[in-house]
Amino acid sequence: MRNDIDKAVFSYTTSSVNSELEEENRILKETVEQLRNEVESYRAPALLVAEVAEVVTNGKKRQATIKVPNGNQFFVNVSSEASPISAGDTVLVEQKNLTVIDRVKSTKKFAVEQFVILEKPTVHWSDVGGLDEQAEELREVIELPLKKPELFKKVGITPPKGILLYGPPGTGKTLLAKAVAASTNSTFIEIVGSELVQKFIGEGAKLVKEIFQLAREKAPSIVFIDEIDALASKRIDMGTSGEREVQRTFMQLLAEIDGFKNLGNVKIIGCTNRRDILDEAIIRPGRLDRLIEVPNPTIDGLREIFKIHTRTMRLTKRLNIDLILRRMEGYSGAEVKAVCTEAGYFAIRAGRTTVREKDFLKAIEKVKRAEAHGGRDYLKMFG
Ligand SMILES: Nc1ncnc2c1ncn2[C@@H]1O[C@H](COP(=O)(O)OP(=O)(O)O)[C@@H](O)[C@H]1O
Numbered sequence: 417m418r419n420d421i422d423k424a425v426f427s428y429t430t431s432s433v434n435s436e437l438e439e440e441n442r443i444l445k446e447t448v449e450q451l452r453n454e455v456e457s458y459r460a461p462a463l464l465v466a467e468v469a470e471v472v473t474n475g476k477k478r479q480a481t482i483k484v485p486n487g488n489q490f491f492v493n494v495s496s497e498a499s500p501i502s503a504g505d506t507v508l509v510e511q512k513n514l515t516v517i518d519r520v521k522s523t524k525k526f527a528v529e530q531f532v533i534l535e536k537p538t539v540h541w542s543d544v545g546g547l548d549e550q551a552e553e554l555r556e557v558i559e560l561p562l563k564k565p566e567l568f569k570k571v572g573i574t575p576p577k578g579i580l581l582y583g584p585p586g587t588g589k590t591l592l593a594k595a596v597a598a599s600t601n602s603t604f605i606e607i608v609g610s611e612l613v614q615k616f617i618g619e620g621a622k623l624v625k626e627i628f629q630l631a632r633e634k635a636p637s638i639v640f641i642d643e644i645d646a647l648a649s650k651r652i653d654m655g656t657s658g659e660r661e662v663q664r665t666f667m668q669l670l671a672e673i674d675g676f677k678n679l680g681n682v683k684i685i686g687c688t689n690r691r692d693i694l695d696e697a698i699i700r701p702g703r704l705d706r707l708i709e710v711p712n713p714t715i716d717g718l719r720e721i722f723k724i725h726t727r728t729m730r731l732t733k734r735l736n737i738d739l740i741l742r743r744m745e746g747y748s749g750a751e752v753k754a755v756c757t758e759a760g761y762f763a764i765r766a767g768r769t770t771v772r773e774k775d776f777l778k779a780i781e782k783v784k785r786a787e788a789h790g791g792r793d794y795l796k797m798f799g
C-alpha cells in the first residue's frame with residue numbers, strides 16, 4: 417500500500433518536472449532562434465534606396481532602369497520575389513549588383529499633414545492692437561476677393577496672390593495672418609522656412625509641392641510661410657549641396673506661386689524679420705507683391721495692446737496707465753503680453769488677485785532684463 421502511494425507521487429512529480437523542462441527547452445530554443453536571426457541581420461549588408469525610372473518586362477523576367485541617389489542610372493534585374501513595381505516607385509536594391517529586392521511602400525507618399533501646422537484659427541480682429549492700416553490692407557487683398565469675387569470680375573482686375581509681412585519679431589505678424597484666416601473661415605497652413613530647409617533635407621521641394629496641393633484641397637486656405645528669408649535669401653551662394661537644396665526648394669515655391677491659374681481661394685502670406693536680406697524674386701509683381709510693414713507699436717498702439725492683454729485681468733482702479741505705457745516705449749506686442757502675464761505673477765506671489773501698478777512696473781523691468789540677456793526665449797514661453 418505504502419509503496420503504491422510512493423509510486424504515484426514519484427510518477428506525478430517526474431511528469432511535472434518533465435513538462436517544466438520541456439517548456440524551458442522550448443523557450444531556450446526560441447531565444448536561440450531569435451538571437452541567430454538578429455546576428456544574421458547584423459551581417460547582412462545595407463540595401464540602397466533608389467528610384468525606378470522605367471520597368472521592362474520580358475516574359476517572366478523583369479528588369480528596370482533605376483536612379484541611385486547620386487543621380488546615376490543603372491539597368492538592373494528585379495528579384496522574382498519583389499512586389500509589382502512601376503516608374504516613380506522607391507525601391508530597395510542590393511549594394512553589389514543593384515538587383516531590386518522590393519518596393520518601399522511607406523515613403524511613396526509624403527504625409528504632408530504631419531509636417532505642417534493645419535488649423536482653423538479663432539483670432540478676432542479685436543485681438544490685434546494698433547495695426548489698423550495693416551489689417552485694412554489684409555482685408556482688401558484677402559477677405560474682399562474671397563467674399564466678393566464678382567466685384568473683381570466686374571472691375572476687371574485680379575487680386576494679388578500673396579502678401580509679405582515684414583517687421584521686427586513679436587509685432588503681431590502671425591496674429592494678423594490668423595485673424596484674416598479666421599475672418600474668411602480659411603484653413604491656415606503654417607510652414608516655417610528654417611524648418612523646411614533644416615528638417616526636410618532633400619525633401620523640401622517635394623514638401624512645398626504637396627503643401628500647395630493640400631492648400632487647394634482645403635480651400636479657402638492661407639499658406640503662411642514664417643521666416644521666408646530662410647528660403648528666399650540673397651545671401652545663399654550655392655557653394656554647398658545644402659545651399660543648392662535650399663535653392664531647389666525656393667524654385668519650387670516660386671513655381672507654385674506662378675503656376676496658380678485661379679488663385680482666388682488659396683492665398684500666400686510670407687513673413688520675415690529680415691526684409692534686408694530677402695531675394696527680390698519672391699516679391700516681384702505677380703508673386704508676394706503686397707508688402708506690408710508691421711513695426712513696433714506707437715504709444716497709442718501700446719495702449720490698445722495693453723487693453724487687449726489686460727481684458728480679463730482684475731486691475732486696481734488706481735492705475736496710472738500713461739506711466740506704464742511710457743515705461744514700455746519700444747516694447748513689441750509680444751513683450752507687452754509678457755509684461756501683463758508677469759504682473760499677474762507678482763500679484764499672485766503677494767497673495768493678491770488684484771493686479772497693482774507696482775506689479776506692472778516690476779514686470780516691465782523683468783521683461784527688459786530678460787531682453788537684455790538675449791532672452792527672446794523668455795518671450796517664447798508666452799507664445
Ligand atoms: N499688435 C498686437 N496686438 C495684440 N497682441 C500682440 C500684438 N503683437 C503681438 N502680440 C502678442 O504677442 C504674441 C506673438 O506675436 P506674433 O504675432 O507671433 O508676432 P510675430 O509673428 O510678428 O513675430 C501674439 O500671440 C500676441 O499675444
Ligand SMILES: [Mg+2]
Pocket residue numbers: 586589590642
Ligand atoms: Mg510669428
